[in-house]
Amino acid sequence: MEIPPVERFQFPDESTSDLGANWEKWKRSFQYYLDGRGIHQDTRKRALLLHSAGPRVQTIFETLDDTGNTYASAIQSLDTYFQPLVNKYYERYRFRQIRQQQGEAIDRFVSRLRQQAAKCSFADSDENILDQLIEKCDGSRVRSKLLEEGNDLTLEKAISLARMLESVAAQERDISSQQDAGPSTERTLRVESTWKDRQAKSKGKPQAKKPQHAKQCSRCGLEGHGPTDAKCPAKKVECNKCHKQGHYARMCKTKSNGSKTGKVLMTEESQCKQGECLSKSDSEYVFAVNHEHATAVIRIGGVDTQVVIDSGACSNIMSQQEFTRLKHKGMKYKSCKVKKTLYTYGSTRPLSVVGGFDTEVASEGKQMTTQFIVVRCSGPTLLGRQTAPELHLLTLGSVREDNTIGRKELIQEYSDCFSGLGKLKDFQLKIHIDESVTPVAQQPRRIPFGLRDKVEAELNHLLEADVIEEVQGPTSWISPVVVIPKKGSQVRICVDMRRANEAVIRERHPIPTVDEVVEELRSNWMKHHDQ
Numbered sequence: 274m275e276i277p278p279v280e281r282f283q284f285p286d287e288s289t290s291d292l293g294a295n296w297e298k299w300k301r302s303f304q305y306y307l308d309g310r311g312i313h314q315d316t317r318k319r320a321l322l323l324h325s326a327g328p329r330v331q332t333i334f335e336t337l338d339d340t341g342n343t344y345a346s347a348i349q350s351l352d353t354y355f356q357p358l359v360n361k362y363y364e365r366y367r368f369r370q371i372r373q374q375q376g377e378a379i380d381r382f383v384s385r386l387r388q389q390a391a392k393c394s395f396a397d398s399d400e401n402i403l404d405q406l407i408e409k410c411d412g413s414r415v416r417s418k419l420l421e422e423g424n425d426l427t428l429e430k431a432i433s434l435a436r437m438l439e440s441v442a443a444q445e446r447d448i449s450s451q452q453d454a455g456p457s458t459e460r461t462l463r464v465e466s467t468w469k470d471r472q473a474k475s476k477g478k479p480q481a482k483k484p485q486h487a488k489q490c491s492r493c494g495l496e497g498h499g500p501t502d503a504k505c506p507a508k509k510v511e512c513n514k515c516h517k518q519g520h521y522a523r524m525c526k527t528k529s530n531g532s533k534t535g536k537v538l539m540t541e542e543s544q545c546k547q548g549e550c551l552s553k554s555d556s557e558y559v560f561a562v563n564h565e566h567a568t569a570v571i572r573i574g575g576v577d578t579q580v581v582i583d584s585g586a587c588s589n590i591m592s593q594q595e596f597t598r599l600k601h602k603g604m605k606y607k608s609c610k611v612k613k614t615l616y617t618y619g620s621t622r623p624l625s626v627v628g629g630f631d632t633e634v635a636s637e638g639k640q641m642t643t644q645f646i647v648v649r650c651s652g653p654t655l656l657g658r659q660t661a662p663e664l665h666l667l668t669l670g671s672v673r674e675d676n677t678i679g680r681k682e683l684i685q686e687y688s689d690c691f692s693g694l695g696k697l698k699d700f701q702l703k704i705h706i707d708e709s710v711t712p713v714a715q716q717p718r719r720i721p722f723g724l725r726d727k728v729e730a731e732l733n734h735l736l737e738a739d740v741i742e743e744v745q746g747p748t749s750w751i752s753p754v755v756v757i758p759k760k761g762s763q764v765r766i767c768v769d770m771r772r773a774n775e776a777v778i779r780e781r782h783p784i785p786t787v788d789e790v791v792e793e794l795r796s797n798w799m800k801h802h803d804q
Contacts, residue, residue, distance in 0.1 A: 276309045281327035294392055296355040299326070300348070318344040364392040368401070372409035379435040382410070399428040406431055414438060492520040514621060523621045569666050571656070573645075574604035574632040578654060582667050586657040588613065589645045593627050595654055596647045606630040611646055625649040636664040694738060710776035712749035715769075724756055727764045735766070 282299045285292055303325060312318055322344065323331050333354060334340060340350045368389045373382040386405055390398040403426070407419050415435050419426060422434070491500045493507035507521045514522040567582045576599050600606075611629035616622070627647040634643055643660045661667035684691050720728055735741045752773050757765040785793075 276306065279303050279306045279325045281325065282330050284329065293355050296351070315344045319347050322347055361392070361394045364389065365395075368393050368405065371405065373411040375411055377411065379410075379415075379432065379439055382406070383432055403428045403431055406435070410435070414442075491524060494521060494524050513616070522616070525621065568653075569636065569656070571634055571636040571664065571666075573599060573634050573654075574606050576602045576604045580654045580656045582661050583655045584658050584661070584667060584669065585618070586655045587659070588615065589643060589657045589660055590615070590652075590655040591645045591647050592650045592652055592654070593647055594651060596627075596630075596645075604632065606632040609644065613646065615646065615648065634660065634664065636666060639664045694740065696739065705778040705780070707776050707778050712776075713772045714749065714751040715753050715772060717751075718753045718755065720754070720756055724758070724764060727762065728754075728756055728766065731764055731766050 279299070279302050283295065285295055303322065306325075307313075307318060307321070312321065319342075323334060326334075330351070334347070334351065337350045337354060340347055368386070371385055371389060373379070383402065383406065386402045387398070390402055393401070395401050406428075407416060410416055410419075415438050418434055418438060419431050422430065489496055490498055490502075490505060490507075492505050495506075498505055507524070508519060510521065511518050512520055512522050512525050514525040515527040568579055569582055570577055570579050572578070573580075578595075578599060607630060609629050609631050611626055613626070615624040615626060617624065625648060627649055629644055629646045631642060631644050634641060641660070641663050643663075645654075656664075656666065658667065658669065662669060678686075732741070736743065750773055752768050752770055755767040755769055757767060759765050
């Protein structure tokens with residue numbers, strides 16, 4: 274097996290205090306390389322050392338005194354150059370700044386402490402690492418357990434206890450997530466017991482009493498607070514049943530009219546896929562229309578499916594049976610998490626949500642990616658008011674009869690308005706001239722020979738169209754012509770009027786604001802409407 278060569282020695286950019294540590298790491302890697310290749314010849318080892326270290330180390334090596342002729346003397350010279358740059362007091366400062374990051378394993382934290390402690394020249398590294406572990410660990414639970422051991426605590430014992438608490442915390446999170454993922458028939462607020470509570474229970478100490486207001490809140494239905502508590506999540510929420518502010522629909526005391534005009538898709542409580550709890554504030558209403566007159570066939574994940582277009586549904590709904598049928602037919606989809614609570618029209622009981630998936634839907638050339646929510650029911654598939662308009666299957670708002678005519682018909686009907694240049698007739702514009710301005714006769718700009726014939730033809734065309742007039746005799750104002758080539762073989766003739774415009778007296782007219790324009794349009798519309 275071929276052993277790859279060692280990478281060149283990298284000089285640190287941020288701090289020279291890392292130079293010695295980096296050299297020790299590189300030197301160790303180089304020694305492993307020599308052992309792996311079985312190189313023992315002294316001159317060859319010396320040559321490979323300088324070659325592998327790179328040009329920058331070679332330049333430093335050439336400036337050193339007494340480098341000798343052996344591999345050991347070369348190593349000693351480079352060690353002497355790199356090692357004095359280590360400042361143990363600065364390294365100790367950096368050691369004191371190390372703290373355990375959120376989510377970092379205790380073994381990784383201790384490993385970083387050991388690496389930095391090796392640069393600090395501590396008399397007792399384990400004692401300093403233990404101090405830093407207690408002070409800078411993430412979480413008071415581990416710190417409390419370590420302090421309880423007192424003076425008998427050692428670094429090995431502290432690491433063992435921290436590992437145990439870390440493992441217990443991970444197991445508690447796993448058990449809690451499994452409990453939260455399962456269906457619940459009662460809406461209760463689960464309160465996690467702390468480690469001190471479990472310790473008190475193991476020692477036979479009485480548990481703390483539950484708060485007196487542990488009964489169900491009349492606003493949100495949760496426990497742990499009263500209806501007057503500022504932390505109640507329903508305090509500023511509008512009820513979806515009576516549309517009053519201050520409570521959820523499930524806690525609404527308004528009597529239901531018992532209307533069942535919408536088709537009920539599902540009963541029972543809503544469940545969440547992949548173990549996530551549903552947010553009661555993220556709720557939507559779904560209900561079916563008369564599907565005999567509002568059906569369409571679209572492609573869902575590549576499979577033709579008949580759906581009901583529901584302008585009142587906030588989401589796309591599919592039954593579990595229909596989802597299984599389309600999946601067997603090869604529907605392409607991607608599962609996703611659902612955090613919505615769905616209610617039927619006029620109901621306070623949520624639907625049972627199985628999960629959701631993202632897929633591509635297409636209809637008559639229109640294609641998009643959307644989400645379907647799968648519920649445990651046997652009703653038709655509903656296409657909501659967000660997806661149906663995108664597929665041009667539903668139009669929201671007033672519909673007006675289209676009486677517009679096409680472009681060709683418009684040009685034919687008003688052909689006199691689309692012929693010629695649109696010259697203004699029976700009107701002569703008067704330009705106010707400042708007589709005090711001295712006329713300027715500018716030198717003409719030379720026209721390239723290749724464009725002169727085109728310019729002559731364009732001037733004749735403008736003369737025939739009565740756009741310009743030919744001047745006979747002397748004139749006091751002369752402005753140069755600027756020729757702009759157009760696509761094809763034509764040119765555009767422009768005149769540089771900047772000097773001539775200096776003699777024009779401008780007429781000042783205030784530009785109307787947006788509010789003034791809107792008000793004028795409204796007034797004109799009202800006058801027209803009254804007529």
